[in-house]
Amino acid sequence: MHRLLIIILLFIFWKNAFSQETVPDTVINLQLVTISEPKETLFTQGLRVAVIDAAAMQAPANSSLGELISRETPAYVKSYGQGSIATISMRGASASHTGILWNGLNLYQPSTGMTDLSLVKSAFFEDIALVYGGSSVLFGSGMIGGAILLGHEPSFYDHGRIRLEFNTGSFGRKEALAGFYFGKENLSSRTIFAISGSKNDFPYRDPSGNIVELPHAATENAGFIHDLSLVTGEDSDLQVAVWYQDASREVPPTSIMAVSEAVLYDRFVRTMANWNLSREKYELQVTGGYFNELETYRDPLAEVSSRIYNQTAVIKIGNRIVTGKNQQLLAGISGRMEIADIDAYQEVKSDLRSSLYGSYLVLFPSIGWKGSLGARLVADRDYPLSILPSVGLDGKISRNFPLRFNVSRNFRSPTLNERYWTPGGNPGLKPETSWNAEAGAGYEKKGASLELAFGATVFSYLVNDWILWVPRGALWYAENILQVWSRGVEIHGKQAFEPNDRWSLTLSENYHFTRATREKKISENDQGLGKQLIYTPVHSAGLKVAAGYRQYRVVTNINATGPVYTTTDNEHALPGYLLSDILLSARYPWRFHELEISLSVLNVFDEDYVVVEYRPMPGISFLASVKLFINVIRTDP
Amino acid sequence: MKKPLHFLFLLPIVISMMLFLSCERNTIEPENEYENKAVVVNEGPFPNGSGSLTVFDRNTHESGQEVFLSANGRPLGNVVQSATVHHDVLYVAVNNSNKLEIAHIDSFVSIASLDVSLPRYFLGISEEKGYVSSWNDEVYVVDLVKNRIGDTISCPTGPDRMVLAGGKVFVLNSGGFQNDNRVTVIDPQTDQVVTVVTVGDNPSGAVIDRDDKLWVLCAGKGWNGFPAADDTPGSLHRIDPLQNEIERSIIFTDSSVHPSRLAISGERNRLYVLFPDGVAVMGIDDAELPSPDLIRGNFYGMEVDPSNGMIYLTDPVDYVQNGWVYAYLPDGSLSDSLRAGIIPSSIAFP
Numbered sequence: 001m002h003r004l005l006i007i008i009l010l011f012i013f014w015k016n017a018f019s020q021e022t023v024p025d026t027v028i029n030l031q032l033v034t035i036s037e038p039k040e041t042l043f044t045q046g047l048r049v050a051v052i053d054a055a056a057m058q059a060p061a062n063s064s065l066g067e068l069i070s071r072e073t074p075a076y077v078k079s080y081g082q083g084s085i086a087t088i089s090m091r092g093a094s095a096s097h098t099g100i101l102w103n104g105l106n107l108y109q110p111s112t113g114m115t116d117l118s119l120v121k122s123a124f125f126e127d128i129a130l131v132y133g134g135s136s137v138l139f140g141s142g143m144i145g146g147a148i149l150l151g152h153e154p155s156f157y158d159h160g161r162i163r164l165e166f167n168t169g170s171f172g173r174k175e176a177l178a179g180f181y182f183g184k185e186n187l188s189s190r191t192i193f194a195i196s197g198s199k200n201d202f203p204y205r206d207p208s209g210n211i212v213e214l215p216h217a218a219t220e221n222a223g224f225i226h227d228l229s230l231v232t233g234e235d236s237d238l239q240v241a242v243w244y245q246d247a248s249r250e251v252p253p254t255s256i257m258a259v260s261e262a263v264l265y266d267r268f269v270r271t272m273a274n275w276n277l278s279r280e281k282y283e284l285q286v287t288g289g290y291f292n293e294l295e296t297y298r299d300p301l302a303e304v305s306s307r308i309y310n311q312t313a314v315i316k317i318g319n320r321i322v323t324g325k326n327q328q329l330l331a332g333i334s335g336r337m338e339i340a341d342i343d344a345y346q347e348v349k350s351d352l353r354s355s356l357y358g359s360y361l362v363l364f365p366s367i368g369w370k371g372s373l374g375a376r377l378v379a380d381r382d383y384p385l386s387i388l389p390s391v392g393l394d395g396k397i398s399r400n401f402p403l404r405f406n407v408s409r410n411f412r413s414p415t416l417n418e419r420y421w422t423p424g425g426n427p428g429l430k431p432e433t434s435w436n437a438e439a440g441a442g443y444e445k446k447g448a449s450l451e452l453a454f455g456a457t458v459f460s461y462l463v464n465d466w467i468l469w470v471p472r473g474a475l476w477y478a479e480n481i482l483q484v485w486s487r488g489v490e491i492h493g494k495q496a497f498e499p500n501d502r503w504s505l506t507l508s509e510n511y512h513f514t515r516a517t518r519e520k521k522i523s524e525n526d527q528g529l530g531k532q533l534i535y536t537p538v539h540s541a542g543l544k545v546a547a548g549y550r551q552y553r554v555v556t557n558i559n560a561t562g563p564v565y566t567t568t569d570n571e572h573a574l575p576g577y578l579l580s581d582i583l584l585s586a587r588y589p590w591r592f593h594e595l596e597i598s599l600s601v602l603n604v605f606d607e608d609y610v611v612v613e614y615r616p617m618p619g620i621s622f623l624a625s626v627k628l629f630i631n632v633i634r635t636d637p
Numbered sequence: 638m639k640k641p642l643h644f645l646f647l648l649p650i651v652i653s654m655m656l657f658l659s660c661e662r663n664t665i666e667p668e669n670e671y672e673n674k675a676v677v678v679n680e681g682p683f684p685n686g687s688g689s690l691t692v693f694d695r696n697t698h699e700s701g702q703e704v705f706l707s708a709n710g711r712p713l714g715n716v717v718q719s720a721t722v723h724h725d726v727l728y729v730a731v732n733n734s735n736k737l738e739i740a741h742i743d744s745f746v747s748i749a750s751l752d753v754s755l756p757r758y759f760l761g762i763s764e765e766k767g768y769v770s771s772w773n774d775e776v777y778v779v780d781l782v783k784n785r786i787g788d789t790i791s792c793p794t795g796p797d798r799m800v801l802a803g804g805k806v807f808v809l810n811s812g813g814f815q816n817d818n819r820v821t822v823i824d825p826q827t828d829q830v831v832t833v834v835t836v837g838d839n840p841s842g843a844v845i846d847r848d849d850k851l852w853v854l855c856a857g858k859g860w861n862g863f864p865a866a867d868d869t870p871g872s873l874h875r876i877d878p879l880q881n882e883i884e885r886s887i888i889f890t891d892s893s894v895h896p897s898r899l900a901i902s903g904e905r906n907r908l909y910v911l912f913p914d915g916v917a918v919m920g921i922d923d924a925e926l927p928s929p930d931l932i933r934g935n936f937y938g939m940e941v942d943p944s945n946g947m948i949y950l951t952d953p954v955d956y957v958q959n960g961w962v963y964a965y966l967p968d969g970s971l972s973d974s975l976r977a978g979i980i981p982s983s984i985a986f987p
Contacts, residue, residue, distance in 0.1 A: 207711045256687050256714045258735045258752065303814050423863035471956055473913035473935045474861045474897060525961055526954055534957065567979060569958035613685045
């Protein structure tokens, strides 16, 4: 193992002129790549889709989806610490109002309605995109604030590649990754293994001003994903995927607690199969998935031991028909069974959901406009029928000025915890519903060596029957008690400059303003009316500068997060913070293979900050990475 | 001519000195004025967040927030369970931070911070000694001169509130994270357990009445609003602290409604019991406890000011914002209210 490392290191000192041969599916940093939007967004007219840069997905510091999104987007990721639980909040909505879709299937846990982003490895996916806004009509429950789309398209051409990666960093952070990509004309296979761990014993300043090391914060996790696609006929293919992840995480004490012995253990297996039939005017997609997730939490000091076992089975059949010269119809049916086994339920509980959804897309190619009208009929077992409409418009005023518009009705069904937790759960809870509206405009110009894009979106949505746990007497009850109004402005820009095949410079900047306020009192003397939701920053901004020269690259990310309130009366707040990271990388090709080494400096200015009150976060840290891309079989796609 | 000039020159200086001194008199409080003040204990949000102390004037109900943080520049810690004043010193049990904070009652400046596992309540026994109960199923002896933890006294589960009666310490065994139904009697001269008295399920409150009898309130087993088969009703027991025996018990009729707090009036002849929907009042010689009709509403904590009989009830609203403390007169009418911190739960009276 050590000898191999030395051989790899020798390559570092052997400079080669950068080869023009590009290796498919690896980091392409000197060409402007038109990244196509994921196919799920074909009918989401009017919603802003932000595709995450492929290079950013491969940055060692962005190993988990939580880190990737908090670094690369202005969406707010509530993280309990390095490697700890991380959940996303988009447009002021909570984590259960943002959907994480894996090849179109929603990954939320039946018990909580959320997904822990720290357990999703960025390297397991080829395409990651964020969709801002409500999309329940197409994707079902929980899509009020936005969605994260994870996907991987098959690669049906001759190729055989191995990717080996080893990262090591401050505070005992280590990661090893091995990926095997293989394909032929009628077969595509990806298998990626990842093992990582970190001691997380970073120094931080406790409330008394002493510098102490964070105790009991080590994490260890292992996972793999295998994705196999087969061409099954002239115009059909079958995709099967298995995704496994386990994580064992020590839960550190907060900075005002002396000690913790709590440990959180997670393990999930997610499987899915997808059969596509693609004809000239007709497309059929049958997708099925089964997710099995176990989580145990043990705190010997508090004598707490809990076990959460979630299972989800989902089936989705979607048809896309070209009904006319510029018209398409999407019609689908989806069914979902959710089962959770938790001590607090006293018996296994389940939920059965089904929906019919459809969208009618009309294209106006002469003026460059697209419009879609959608509707979803929700026929869940435990709720009355409901119909949700949506209308969206995507177009341009002249070549360079895109416009977007979308109005939709969205919903979130109560989670199994909200319905069945004993005591306090309420099986009679109604789904939360919302009306969402947004409009966006921008400017885009693509030249031979310069690409400019600016955009601004205004949005407003009102959620009714928002479920909160409220104290009544000595107990807490889940009630459809709150109304939340969230509105704001999102501004983003991108400037990419590539004068020749040696230099490139890309700048992207964004700013989000989000006012999400409680519009109902939960009791007579509730001082929270009209106040900002907790842990929802009003201001959030980011700047990214990426410069490349031949095979060298420097990327700087600067993220500013404004203050957040920690109490519903907004009388306590955590200060805002500015985080800056730098990535320096160099790639060395040799024949058809490539070596990439990089160094990341995270939190360059050693900012003393917390995301969640009294949960310490690391100061400046380093991460070094060595990646080897070995091409065994090579053909251009 | 010089004298008047001198006078004119000095006058502004004298006047500003007078103003300065009078200002000082208003802002610097004499050390023993704290007797007019009481301290609200705010548990703080769980698990991320710090509890706090709110000081208020017992007559005017003016309040000052986060007094420990202001005095010491650091937060109290997670889940502040209780505060007790003993010989001019404030002892604060910070349950989830595993600390007993010791501070001056007048300035709140910290004297010492002791490591104690899961502390619940402090009881001052003499000028040199105190006890702190811990959900580690132990009572620790505290040396109040050196501010150190000394011996350990093992106990049945969840030692909680403690009272001194008949020269002995009565410790309620609340069960901690489980259920228990006992009161442990400890001799503070020897720090040994003398006996254990069995009462009802989940003893949650204890007061001494005018006849020097010990009253213990038991919550009973079960969740309010979620009746289950093995629920037991709440109860009140009058114990003779000299004989360590129960003299009288009142078992409540409804086993699905569980009281949580016990307090006694200023004259120590009327008992107040806090139920989920209000406060019930009973004379110590009455046969049974009436319905909770004295004060209606749902409250988290209940305390009575021993000097004037004012009944204080706390309201944490949604437990994620600053709460309220309501002041009621002994006849049940609302007198006043004051803002407290996050999850106000009890009050320490000097």
